[in-house]
Amino acid sequence: MRVWLYLGIAVGLAGIGAVLHGAMPSSRDDRIVQSANPEDGKVIGGVFVSDYFNLSYRLSDELTEGLAGPPPSQSGYYVLGTWTPKRDFAGTVLVVAQDMFFTPAPSDDVKYVVAEFRQVMSAVDGMTIDREPAPVSVGGHPGYRIDFSGVGLFRSTFAIEIRCHVVTFNLTSRDPESLASLAGSLDTLGSARKEEVPDPVPECLKDYASENIVSRVEPEGVGAKAVSIPVRMIVATDGSVKHVHVIRASAAQRRNIEEAVRQWKFKPYVKQGHPVEVETGVMFNLKPANT
Amino acid sequence: METIKLARARTLAGLAAMLLGTAAWSGTALAQVVSNPTTSAATANTNAANANADTNAATANAAGRGQNNNSSSASSRAPTDPGVRGGDPGAGGALPGLNDVERQYFDVAKDVFQEVDAAADGLGPTFNLDSCSGCHSQPTIGGTSPATNPQVAVATLMGAKNVVPSFITANGPIREARFVRNRDGSPDGGVHGLFVITGRSDAPGCNIAQPNFAAELARNNVVFRIPTPVFGLGLVENISDGALEASLAANAQQKRALGISGRFNRNGNDGTIARFGWKAQNKSLLLFSGEAYNVEMGITNELFQNERNSDPACQFKVTPNDSTPLVSENTASPSASFQNDIDLFAAFMRFSAPPTPASATATPVAQATGASNVTAGQTTGTATGASTASSATSTMVASATADVSSVLATAAGASTAQPSSSAASGASVTRGNQVFSNVGCQACHTKTFTTEKSPLTGQSNVTIQPFSDFAVHEMGTGLADGVSQGTANGNEFRTAPLWGVGQRIFFLHDGRTKDLHEAIQQHASRGSEANAVINNYNLLSRDDKQSLINYLRSL
Numbered sequence: 074m075r076v077w078l079y080l081g082i083a084v085g086l087a088g089i090g091a092v093l094h095g096a097m098p099s100s101r102d103d104r105i106v107q108s109a110n111p112e113d114g115k116v117i118g119g120v121f122v123s124d125y126f127n128l129s130y131r132l133s134d135e136l137t138e139g140l141a142g143p144p145p146s147q148s149g150y151y152v153l154g155t156w157t158p159k160r161d162f163a164g165t166v167l168v169v170a171q172d173m174f175f176t177p178a179p180s181d182d183v184k185y186v187v188a189e190f191r192q193v194m195s196a197v198d199g200m201t202i203d204r205e206p207a208p209v210s211v212g213g214h215p216g217y218r219i220d221f222s223g224v225g226l227f228r229s230t231f232a233i234e235i236r237c238h239v240v241t242f243n244l245t246s247r248d249p250e251s252l253a254s255l256a257g258s259l260d261t262l263g264s265a266r267k268e269e270v271p272d273p274v275p276e277c278l279k280d281y282a283s284e285n286i287v288s289r290v291e292p293e294g295v296g297a298k299a300v301s302i303p304v305r306m307i308v309a310t311d312g313s314v315k316h317v318h319v320i321r322a323s324a325a326q327r328r329n330i331e332e333a334v335r336q337w338k339f340k341p342y343v344k345q346g347h348p349v350e351v352e353t354g355v356m357f358n359l360k361p362a363n364t
Numbered sequence: 365m366e367t368i369k370l371a372r373a374r375t376l377a378g379l380a381a382m383l384l385g386t387a388a389w390s391g392t393a394l395a396q397v398v399s400n401p402t403t404s405a406a407t408a409n410t411n412a413a414n415a416n417a418d419t420n421a422a423t424a425n426a427a428g429r430g431q432n433n434n435s436s437s438a439s440s441r442a443p444t445d446p447g448v449r450g451g452d453p454g455a456g457g458a459l460p461g462l463n464d465v466e467r468q469y470f471d472v473a474k475d476v477f478q479e480v481d482a483a484a485d486g487l488g489p490t491f492n493l494d495s496c497s498g499c500h501s502q503p504t505i506g507g508t509s510p511a512t513n514p515q516v517a518v519a520t521l522m523g524a525k526n527v528v529p530s531f532i533t534a535n536g537p538i539r540e541a542r543f544v545r546n547r548d549g550s551p552d553g554g555v556h557g558l559f560v561i562t563g564r565s566d567a568p569g570c571n572i573a574q575p576n577f578a579a580e581l582a583r584n585n586v587v588f589r590i591p592t593p594v595f596g597l598g599l600v601e602n603i604s605d606g607a608l609e610a611s612l613a614a615n616a617q618q619k620r621a622l623g624i625s626g627r628f629n630r631n632g633n634d635g636t637i638a639r640f641g642w643k644a645q646n647k648s649l650l651l652f653s654g655e656a657y658n659v660e661m662g663i664t665n666e667l668f669q670n671e672r673n674s675d676p677a678c679q680f681k682v683t684p685n686d687s688t689p690l691v692s693e694n695t696a697s698p699s700a701s702f703q704n705d706i707d708l709f710a711a712f713m714r715f716s717a718p719p720t721p722a723s724a725t726a727t728p729v730a731q732a733t734g735a736s737n738v739t740a741g742q743t744t745g746t747a748t749g750a751s752t753a754s755s756a757t758s759t760m761v762a763s764a765t766a767d768v769s770s771v772l773a774t775a776a777g778a779s780t781a782q783p784s785s786s787a788a789s790g791a792s793v794t795r796g797n798q799v800f801s802n803v804g805c806q807a808c809h810t811k812t813f814t815t816e817k818s819p820l821t822g823q824s825n826v827t828i829q830p831f832s833d834f835a836v837h838e839m840g841t842g843l844a845d846g847v848s849q850g851t852a853n854g855n856e857f858r859t860a861p862l863w864g865v866g867q868r869i870f871f872l873h874d875g876r877t878k879d880l881h882e883a884i885q886q887h888a889s890r891g892s893e894a895n896a897v898i899n900n901y902n903l904l905s906r907d908d909k910q911s912l913i914n915y916l917r918s919l
Contacts, residue, residue: 139895139899140840140888140889140890140891140892140895141890141891142623142891142892142893142895143623143625143837143838143840143855143891143892143893144838144891146625146626146627147625147627148625148627150620150625152623152895155623155895155896155899157899163903164903165896165899165900165903167621167622167623167896167899169620169621169623171620180616180617186617189617190617190618190620190621193614193615193617193618194618197618197801197802197806198797198798198801198802199798199801199802200801200802223798223802224795224798224799224802224803224904224908225903225904225905225908226802226803226900226903226904230621241620241621243621243622243896245899245900245903246903247903300630300851
């Protein structure tokens with residue numbers, strides 16, 4: 074009898090430990106990644122963690138979490154986090170993301186985004202481009218960096234692309250040394266998941282819905298106002314919709330859109346002979362009822 | 365028996381532990397109990413979706429709630445707002461270039477805008493003031509809230525017995541009051557007139573009561589709005605939707621690096637962009653006029669035909685109170701003689717010139733203690749750029765930075781301001797223009813637009829500098845009023861146009877401050893699109909903050 078007891082305890086502890094320490098593949102990771110949304114990132118123990126973007130970013134000891142940003146925008150824009158000085162340090166960090174599904178070409182490409190940003194900033198009176206856009210790697214993600222300064226503020230923007238979003242780290246300081254310190258903090262950028270876990274991220278495909286919907290149910294009762302409502306969804310390998318993210322809408326609009334979209338059916342996406350889950354977006358452009 | 369029971373219990377415990385362990389290996393049990401980000405995420409979403417409904421924004425004077433206190437110590441000393449710019453108002457006249465017929469029409473419209481109405485004209489039964497110009501008077505007719513609040517005197521005018529609510533003071537801003545919610549908890553958001561005509565000698569028999577503002581204040585249910593200036597609004601009306609959309613998109617990448625998005629408050633009938641009022645809730649100047657005539661003065665009209673309080677004992681004129689005259693009223697303008705009041709109010713706004721910035725008037729400039737920190741190199745280099753940019757963009761509004769010539773530190777609230785030389789003033793204002801653009805103010809306070817073809821003489825394709833994108837933005841819990849209008853929610857406000865801001869006394873939608881530095885700081889709070897810009901502002905040197913304030917006072 075005692076053998077059974079000890080054996081059970083040992084197996085139980087080993088199993089728990091394996092999951093907690095990420096030594097084993099876990100279906101939990103899969104669910105987190107697929108049901109997390111871009112705005113769900115949070116700071117835990119001085120580390121910013123985003124399950125959706127699979128990012129972890131250890132904050133500088135000199136910074137503290139700043140005021141929360143606005144809710145996701147009507148164009149799929151997110152303020153993921155803001156960090157401001159604790160005491161005398163003169164710098165801030167702003168991390169944002171723009172959903173490329175809802176950005177017209179050619180602005181849906183990270184290289185173009187940075188080039189466009191450079192053009193806009195160079196036109197600002199008194200602004201100097203200190204470092205032309207150049208390729209960099211941030212947390213293993215390829216992207217671009219641009220530095221600029223004006224009126225005593227030294228700034229750097231790092232832009233990378235993750236899951237069809239352009240994620241930018243915007244660093245601002247009062248002197249070049251502080252800016253370098255902030256830029257160095259990006260070296261701590263890593264993965265939110267254990268590397269042993271197979272990547273469960275769906276293939277992100279812009280406009281997949283436009284040509285691959287088999288059946289579509291329109292949402293009810295949300296057509297009274299002229300508003301655009303961006304919606305992301307994950308299509309399962311059988312063509313059903315397994316996750317719906319209504320990015321910005323009223324509670325009633327959100328509920329109705331979720332109910333409708335969950336009934337949609339897509340052609341399953343096949344890549345190299347295998348069915349693959351797809352993440353895509355649809356913009357609901359609701360017109361006034363009487364037009 | 366006890367031994368057998370114990371053995372069985374140990375066996376069951378062991379099996380349970382094995383099952384637990386197996387479940388853990390398959391990732392379905394304890395890991396989720398210990399930490400379930402999915403659940404957390406769902407909760408966060410729910411909160412976000414309900415944020416508007418839950419916003420407790422009733423305390424309009426909740427200045428500082430959720431505010432950003434992270435300005436670093438090296439630049440923590442606040443700049444000094446030199447106060448209202450003195451000298452010529454530089455506003456209130458007709459658009460330059462109008463022909464004689466149009467100017468006559470404007471002059472009559474301006475007179476009607478200043479008419480004081482009584483019960484026999486339709487005033488009330490509830491109202492906030494008895495004339496348009498009473499509210500719109502700073503720095504001149506068509507402006508905003510004056511230094512002395514006329515609402516205190518009108519409360520008891522002609523024998524009225526109104527109690528002046530606690531949020532109306534002699535030296536405070538003119539305010540309208542909105543209740544956030546009805547007694548049953550459903551959304552209200554409407555204006556509740558401060559006063560009633562009960563007791564006035566021109567309203568015999570009317571016996572309605574004032575709303576109980578003290579009770580609503582105690583319920584944290586009252587929010588306020590102050591009058592918006594109306595100068596130059598015809599030109600704003602004549603900006604195409606396409607130009608507004610292009611402007612919002614033009615600097616989108618800069619906005620995205622600052623946490624800013626913004627959207628338009630579109631009209632529910634035709635889907636075009638509404639652009640007037642604190643939440644861009646009014647589509648046109650005519651609609652603005654009609655709504656204000658009924659809501660602020662209680663005078664029904666051809667757009668808003670029905671009395672808000674229909675107690676028959678309180679009606680002293682036919683309904684609607686104002687209608688189009690079919691017989692000439694013999695004014696100086698034959699055209700205006702056949703117009704109703706709201707058409708003339710709209711015409712006054714439509715024909716009025718934008719405010720003139722400091723290039724033609726005096727600018728009070730507070731001297732930065734370390735003004736020499738604005739180095740010669742910076743000043744020389746930036747002044748050139750600024751004047752070039754200004755000459756390229758402004759035809760209707762002269763550059764605010766090109767020709768600041770005199771200094772008056774005697775304006776209200778300028779007791780701590782120190783006069784500086786005119787050269788230093790010009791340099792500070794020029795530097796402030798750069799600061800305005802560099803920290804990101806101009807991402808929303810868009811400087812320049814060009815109008816469409818206009819039916820008015822000389823007003824086609826005019827370049828104006830309203831300093832607004834006319835979009836609404838999430839402004840956070842600190843400014844939120846919990847009132848939804850059109851597609852703007854309780855946290856959203858239209859970017860306030862800054863032309864003429866140098867001559868305004870009260871700032872922000874509820875007039876909570878007279879200090880521009882404080883008004884800037886109030887842009888930051890939890891959930892605001894302006895947080896990153898205010899962080900930039902807080903990183904500035906004290907001198908650059910001062911230059912920004914001086915620049916704003918030059919507008």
